Amino acid sequence: MTVPVKIDQVDVTLGPNHVLKRVCLDVKAGEFVTLLGASGSGKSTLLNVIAGLQGVDSGHVLFNGENVEKRPPQKRNVGVVFQSYALFPHMTIGENVAFPLLAARRPVKERRAVAAEMLELVQLGGMSDRMPASLSGGQRQRVALARAIAAKPEVLLLDEPMAALDKQLREQMQVEIKRIQRQVGITTIAVTHDQTEAFTMSDRVAIMHEGCFVQIDEPEALYRRPVTEYVAKFLGEANLFGSADGVLLGRPGASGSTGTAVIRPEDMQPLVDGESAQACVEATVTLVSFQGERFRVEAVTPDGMTVISTLPGNTDMGRLAVGSRLRFGCRQPERVHVIRPEGQDAAREPVAA
Secondary structure: OOOOEEEEEEEEEEOOEEEEEEEEEEEOOOOEEEEEEOOOOOHHHHHHHHHOOOOOOEEEEEEOOEEOOOOOHHHOOEEEEOOOOOOOOOOOHHHHHHHHHHHOOOOHHHHHHHHHHHHHHOOOOOOOOOOHHHOOHHHHHHHHHHHHHHOOOOEEEEEOOOOOOOHHHHHHHHHHHHHHHHHHOOEEEEEEOOHHHHHHHOOEEEEEEOOEEEEEEOHHHHHHOOOOHHHHHHOOOOEEEEHHHOOOOOOOOOOOOOOEEEEOHHHOEEOOOOOOOEEEEEEEEEEEEEOOOEEEEEEEOOOOOEEEEEEEOOOOOHHHOOOOEEEEEEOOHHHOEEEOOOOOOOOOOOOOO
């Protein structure tokens, strides 16, 4: 069965840099996939390859089973929302949204009707005659999104469209974009370096590092079951313990095994006297910070290993003052995920593509 977007063994070299290295990705119909990675990982280059703005050295880009790597951008039937929004300042909001239909020489009546429909979809109905300069950043983003989907493209591409927004507005727009994407049912590929943004919007997230996919999976699976230490550390804070630290001995089936145990801070909790748990360590509290909805605690073991624990914001922190020495551990064995060394059986199924 063909898929709307298939990236097959794509290689891209820019000058001396091997930017994409035999990259493969299938995106299903109506799916929202986000390319997540640090600067220079290759995610924006791959988005440009899909859009037709960047050629490939080898490999194929297929839309519904048809090779399109030689097809120019205007003939790929994709909608793109750029980080800058790229609205035409001399056009009204309605004219901006209708522009793809104007370029396609669609009748005036149809253009106006589609623009009105799209503006209602993004909750800007009645604002067709406004100019872009009169809108807030979030409103301009909605206009750019409406324009991108006005001509009913097969694929929607989002190039860090929320990077210029403040935190609160960015969080609101993440939910709004996902709502619109589901309502329209359009296959969507986004690029971001923001983990929360990727997790909020996506059905699957593809982690990129040095031109390759490291892991492609659903957000919770990525967070709970990373296949490498790089993924574990990239997706928020993590406590990483090797076999030499003794933390695997209490985990069922892990005794005597090698690997790295990954325990997220919310699962590494201070224990009361006599309480048993997995991955128990003794440590001295060195830092306590209040972060609104939670407390973040750092503690150091006698051999210098740092332990990070997060607790709900309503926790009684009396016994967790700086200088306190106590035991930390994971009360739920299933939350101790083990990354096996290469060549050993993995602690999860192989990376999905």
